């Protein structure tokens with residue numbers, strides 16, 4: 053049995069927990085078995101490996117509830133001509149033809165490695181990745197999984213299915229997700245999920261096929277929901293009802309479904325999502341980037357939903373995303389009381405864990421996975437029990453994450469990634485980005 057003690061400057065077990073100074077953790081075979089004062093843990097050491105994390109605050113690793121690793125290669129990609137107007141034109145004229153439809157395995161592998169390195173450095177220990185590459189080679193999720201395996205982090209992987217290149221191409225993606233989810237059912241750190249795109253790229257029969265597949269495979273199901281006003285307008289035009297009610301009529305919603313974005317939602321739609329206990333993911337920064345708007349997250353929370361936070365392939369830094377969630381809604385509502393640091397920290401940890409279907413992570417507690425990060429808490433002003441969440445959410449950054457442990461194993465120590473050669477990964481990603489930008493398409 054592998055036993056390990058990590059002595060901390062303090063432990064913050066979760067958003068609702070008190071800061072416990074001079075506490076550490078005891079890990080056995082990748083599982084957290086105890087939290088307590090450092091001296092107590094040392095007295096139980098009995099041959100356990102001991103790591104002294106110095107003054108670091110140990111807390112749960114962050115969960116990225118919605119990511120597109122491939123999106124890294126498109127950071128800074130030049131536009132040709134005028135910027136597209138509107139979300140639908142952004143997809144149809146730019147993102148689909150210039151990025152998604154050109155991705156091949158080499159690009160996806162390099163982008164996934166880069167995403168993993170970035171996430172390890174910034175304190176994410178679990179992520180849910182949505183690969184949008186309709187023409188990628190068969191078995192592409194295995195290729196992605198091999199990279200994630202090497203990185204040592206935890207992930208839910210899926211390939212987005214839609215009918216925008218016809219039903220056959222879409223069905224291939226559904227099959228790939230089902231195959232992968234079944235194969236990974238008992239896997240320790242990597243799982244699968246069924247995944248469809250939107251109500252404007254999937255027909256009724258396609259949505260039903262995705263739902264049946266997820267039920268067969270016993271896995272979750274992900275979709276993008278109303279990222280801007282375009283989807284509800286289009287759904288009303290095509291089906292005579294808004295997306296949440298259209299999907300509801302098809303029997304899609306239940307607690308195995310993860311809906312990301314949720315920007316253009318009415319109160320009635322939020323009510324229905326809450327009744328169906330749908331899992332949600334909020335992307336404050338990328339929603340702004342694409343001009344989608346500001347998601348009604350405070351209202352979702354009032355109604356009992358517990359959204360996680362995601363980067364959406366955009367700025368891969370949990371601290372920037374947390375600050376986005378902390379600030380945007382206060383500004384939009386002219387109310388400094390909404391979205392306190394405690395809520396935002398919960399979204400980035402425990403709520404995100406539930407959103408991606410991995411409730412064993414996101415909180416430090418005996419019996420849960422030993423996914424722990426250590427944050428340098430040498431803030432300029434005192435860090436106390438009363439202000440710890442404000443200090444971490446508002447005044448710390450990715451460079452302050454010095455230690456990252458996933459399933460009991462160090463993936464970053466003293467700020468250095470242990471599982472991958474960062475220079476090599478960044479070089480590889482840059483080369484593949486150049487291929488993508490030059491339009492060297494698949495194969």
Ligand SMILES: [Zn+2]
Pocket residue numbers: 118120182276312364
């Ligand atoms: Zn997305």
